[in-house]
Amino acid sequence: xxxxxxxLFSLIAIGIQAQSKQSVDQQIDSQIDPQIKAAAxxxxxxxxxxxxxxxxxxxxxxxxxETAKKIAAHLKSLGMEVQTGVAKTGVVGILKGDNPGxxxxxxxxxxxxPVIERNELPFKSEITADFLGTKTGVMHACGHDTxxxxxxxxxxxxxxxxxxxxxxxxxxxxxxxxxxxxGEEGGASLMIKEGVLKNPDVDAIFGLHINSGTPVGTIRYKxxxxxxxxxxxxxxxxGKQTHGSxxxxxxxxxxxxxxxxxxxxxxxxxxxxxxxxxxxxxxGKITSGVRFNIIPETAEMIGTVRTLDADMKEVILKRxxxxxxxxxEAYGGKATIEIQNNTAxxxxxxxxxxxxxxxLQRIAGKDKVxxxxxxxxxxxxxxxxxKIPGFYFFLGGQPEGTSEPAPHHTPDFYIDESGMLLGVxxxxxxxxxxxxx
Numbered sequence: 070x071x072x073x074x075x076x077l078f079s080l081i082a083i084g085i086q087a088q089s090k091q092s093v094d095q096q097i098d099s100q101i102d103p104q105i106k107a108a109a110x111x112x113x114x115x116x117x118x119x120x121x122x123x124x125x126x127x128x129x130x131x132x133x134x135e136t137a138k139k140i141a142a143h144l145k146s147l148g149m150e151v152q153t154g155v156a157k158t159g160v161v162g163i164l165k166g167d168n169p170g171x172x173x174x175x176x177x178x179x180x181x182x183p184v185i186e187r188n189e190l191p192f193k194s195e196i197t198a199d200f201l202g203t204k205t206g207v208m209h210a211c212g213h214d215t216x217x218x219x220x221x222x223x224x225x226x227x228x229x230x231x232x233x234x235x236x237x238x239x240x241x242x243x244x245x246x247x248x249x250x251x252g253e254e255g256g257a258s259l260m261i262k263e264g265v266l267k268n269p270d271v272d273a274i275f276g277l278h279i280n281s282g283t284p285v286g287t288i289r290y291k292x293x294x295x296x297x298x299x300x301x302x303x304x305x306x307x308g309k310q311t312h313g314s315x316x317x318x319x320x321x322x323x324x325x326x327x328x329x330x331x332x333x334x335x336x337x338x339x340x341x342x343x344x345x346x347x348x349x350x351x352x353g354k355i356t357s358g359v360r361f362n363i364i365p366e367t368a369e370m371i372g373t374v375r376t377l378d379a380d381m382k383e384v385i386l387k388r389x390x391x392x393x394x395x396x397x398e399a400y401g402g403k404a405t406i407e408i409q410n411n412t413a414x415x416x417x418x419x420x421x422x423x424x425x426x427x428x429l430q431r432i433a434g435k436d437k438v439x440x441x442x443x444x445x446x447x448x449x450x451x452x453x454x455x456k457i458p459g460f461y462f463f464l465g466g467q468p469e470g471t472s473e474p475a476p477h478h479t480p481d482f483y484i485d486e487s488g489m490l491l492g493v494x495x496x497x498x499x500x501x502x503x504x505x506x
Contacts, residue, residue: 101431102233102498108226109493116493117486120218121192127181127207127214129198130245131255133158136179136217140242143221147228149240156259160242163269164227166234166504173503174239174266174274175496176450177213177220178246184208187480201251210482212279212466217242219277219492226497236504237269246449248301248411257452266456273421274459275499276450277492279466281474285488287465288433288495289441292422294346295461296415297375298382299447300408304329304370304393306357307403313362320401322368323357329370329396329404336388346377348385349445375445377414413451418458425460428502432495460499464492 128136137158144151144162152161158179185206186194196207224240227233241260249255254262266274283289306326311319333350341348350372357368374389376382386408397404429438441463450461466488467474475481 101494102501104230104233105226105497105501106494108229109222109490109497112222112225112493113490116218116222116489119221120214120486120489123214123217124190124209125192125194125196127194127196127209129183129200129207129250130180130247131157131249131253132198133179133244137242137244140179140217140221144224144240147224149224149228155265156244156255156263158244159260159265160240161265162224162240162242164224164231164234164238164240166236166238167231168235170234170236170504171272172237172239172269173500174241174271174453175220175223175500176241176243176274176276176453177216178243178450179213179217180245180247181207181213182210182247182478184210184478184482185480186210188483190483208480208482210479211247211477212281212482212484213246215279215466215484215486215489215492216277219489219496222489222493223496223500226493227500230501233501234504238500238504239265239269239271241265241274248449257449261452261456266453271457273418273503274450274453274457275425275496275503276448276453276459276461277464277496278448278461279484279488279492280463281466281468281477281482281484283463283465284467285465285469285485286433286491287437287439288429288462288491289439289465290417290422290426290429290460290462291441291443292417292419294377294414295417295443296412296448296451297347297349297377297443297445298379298414298451299411300374300376300382300386301411302372302374302389302406302408304372304404304406306368306370306397308364308366308368309402310366311364313364316364319364321364322366322402323364325397325400325402325404326355326357326368326370328400329393332392332396333389336385336392340388341381341385342378345381347375347443347445348377348381349373349375350385350389351375373411374408375447377443377445379414412447412449413455415448415451415461416454417460418454421458421460424506425499425503428498429462429495432498433491464488464495
């Protein structure tokens with residue numbers, strides 16, 4: 070009898086848990102605006118078509134002329150106030166709701182990369198362009214084509230639901246997220262400089278990034294520092310040219326470069342307080358010499374610094390400026406270093422993140438919204454976040470059946486288009502929920 074009651078109690082408990090889960094799921098579904106949900110599902114195929122068109126016709130940073138024309142034409146067709154030529158090729162759409170209130174911005178980046186696509190898709194990019202004097206393929210190898218299409222879909226949905234909007238939505242289509250060409254300004258920093266967050270003044274901004282390593286239907290986020298500050302550095306080494314058979318009669322800039330690279334890594338291992346956050350110094354390019362038996366006169370190194378802690382960043386940059394010329398001098402040469410800030414730390418405002426988290430959980434489901442660790446990738450969305458509260462999250466786009474999807478910025482990068490629907494739903498609802506709070 071005792072066992073009978075234990076079994077009965079267990080069955081009742083399981084039944085209650087099942088009913089509880091079912092009621093929670095029903096509650097989540099009931100909290101999704103049915104009109105927004107239906108509109109997103111109805112526009113999904115159009116969003117995919119837009120994405121394929123942008124994928125097939127990619128354009129490099131600060132050269133997104135045709136991309137911008139297509140975006141502007143769509144926003145104008147929705148009856149919005151549209152600004153073009155912002156930060157060279159950026160487009161901004163302003164949608165005023167039926168009721169007064171705050172201003173929220175939604176941002177998508179629009180540039181592609183100098184990468185030759187290897188995927189065999191019906192809409193594969195065959196575009197080529199000149200990049201820093203070299204002819205190369207052009208590919209949306211980071212998913213910006215999906216970002217454009219998602220935000221165009223959101224713009225259409227919200228423009229037809231102005232009665233739900235208490236305030237104003239600014240749609241920011243930003244060029245040159247991957248960085249403008251050398252000698253040019255561009256990206257988020259130039260948009261800010263030209264007043265994109267003003268007239269009307271933006272109170273908060275949201276952005277997303279599709280990710281090839283995150284399962285479709287999943288959203289990943291982190292409050293506070295979520296992506297790294299990025300610096301680009303250039304080191305020029307001056308030696309003394311001589312014959313390769315007599316190195317003692319010259320000063321070898323290649324040897325000095327090797328010693329500098331080795332020295333830079335000791336900054337990470339000995340000067341960076343890594344318990345406060347990750348840090349990386351990478352030399353990605355070395356140029357020196359013309360022939361196997363000549364010790365050249367000069368060498369150039371180009372690389373990147375990634376940091377997730379502001380104080381640590383200052384320590385690392387200070388040590389780099391001290392170390393580089395000192396190492397070169399120790400080996401009889403000279404060296405200079407120039408450091409350029411590419412992005413700040415992508416910092417999700419904790420209060421804003423906390424307020425908007427329920428929206429993500431309602432739309433995707435609580436079990437599909439994951440808190441993650443920060444990454445050492447960089448994002449110039451961070452410049453917007455330096456001015457106003459912002460929230461940036463990652464959207465699942467991992468192709469089904471792939472255990473090791475191709476990384477971003479590679480020729481084999483590929484995104485599962487079915488992941489975009491969640492992006493449309495979430496961005497639409499984030500704007501409405503923020504303005505209605």
